[in-house]
Amino acid sequence: MYKILIVEDDAIIASAVAKHLSGWGMQPKAVRDFHAVDLEFAAFDPQLVLLDLSLPFYNGFHWCEQIRQISKVPILFLSSAADNMNMVMAMNLGADDFIAKPFDLNVLTAKIQAVLRRTYAFGTPEDLLACGGAILNLSEATVTFNEQKTALSKNELKILQSLFESAGKVVRREDLMARLWETDCYIDENTLTVNINRLRRKLAKIGLNDLILTKKGLGYLVKS
Numbered sequence: 001m002y003k004i005l006i007v008e009d010d011a012i013i014a015s016a017v018a019k020h021l022s023g024w025g026m027q028p029k030a031v032r033d034f035h036a037v038d039l040e041f042a043a044f045d046p047q048l049v050l051l052d053l054s055l056p057f058y059n060g061f062h063w064c065e066q067i068r069q070i071s072k073v074p075i076l077f078l079s080s081a082a083d084n085m086n087m088v089m090a091m092n093l094g095a096d097d098f099i100a101k102p103f104d105l106n107v108l109t110a111k112i113q114a115v116l117r118r119t120y121a122f123g124t125p126e127d128l129l130a131c132g133g134a135i136l137n138l139s140e141a142t143v144t145f146n147e148q149k150t151a152l153s154k155n156e157l158k159i160l161q162s163l164f165e166s167a168g169k170v171v172r173r174e175d176l177m178a179r180l181w182e183t184d185c186y187i188d189e190n191t192l193t194v195n196i197n198r199l200r201r202k203l204a205k206i207g208l209n210d211l212i213l214t215k216k217g218l219g220y221l222v223k224s
Helices: 011-023 037-044 060-070 084-092 105-120 154-165 173-181 189-204
Strands: 003-007 027-030 048-052 075-079 097-100 128-131 134-137 142-145 148-151 213-215 219-221
Touching: 003 011, 003 037, 011 027, 011 105, 037 060, 037 128, 037 134, 048 060, 048 105, 060 075, 060 084, 060 142, 075 084, 075 105, 084 097, 097 105, 128 154, 134 154, 154 173, 154 189, 173 189, 173 219
Parallel strands: 003 027, 003 048, 048 075, 075 097
Antiparallel strands: 128 134, 134 142, 142 148, 213 219
């Protein structure tokens, strides 16, 4: 079942689109917090985004740029301002299509299905995890915060994935070590400490100074 994120501030339109897509076997979700569309995107991890141009706080162009920093998921603009300049701007920012309002729901569905077929015929969508304002892209091995992105090593990715998946809970050092090295051989605990410290320095460079917390004698956690 494909997940579709609807970024539309007109509740009537959003509800009508969601109801129609549900009838076609999709899983739609309408954004509620227009201050944090990128975080709702990461939390829902959709396979396609329907994005209105005129939105509260920030317009659709802004959110298209933000999503493109962390994902290659298809984006379809929906707007009554379907002039050539807006269409060109949308495509230049990474949109896959621009659909003028008012639109026929059946035509919209056909376009969505066509884009989904082209995009996912030969592969699965990428995975995203969000925590503390940071977005972890598992397929790209990157973490993004406040429009800044940094690449992660294999071990750094495994550490953050473990912590994000257990957000708000302590992950024991021995569990992290088992996930990182997956071996029965003895691994010095200082090796994990070195990896954690290296990761913290990397995160600090993009403003995530206190993302990873230490629980002395237990392990590490990130706040949910």
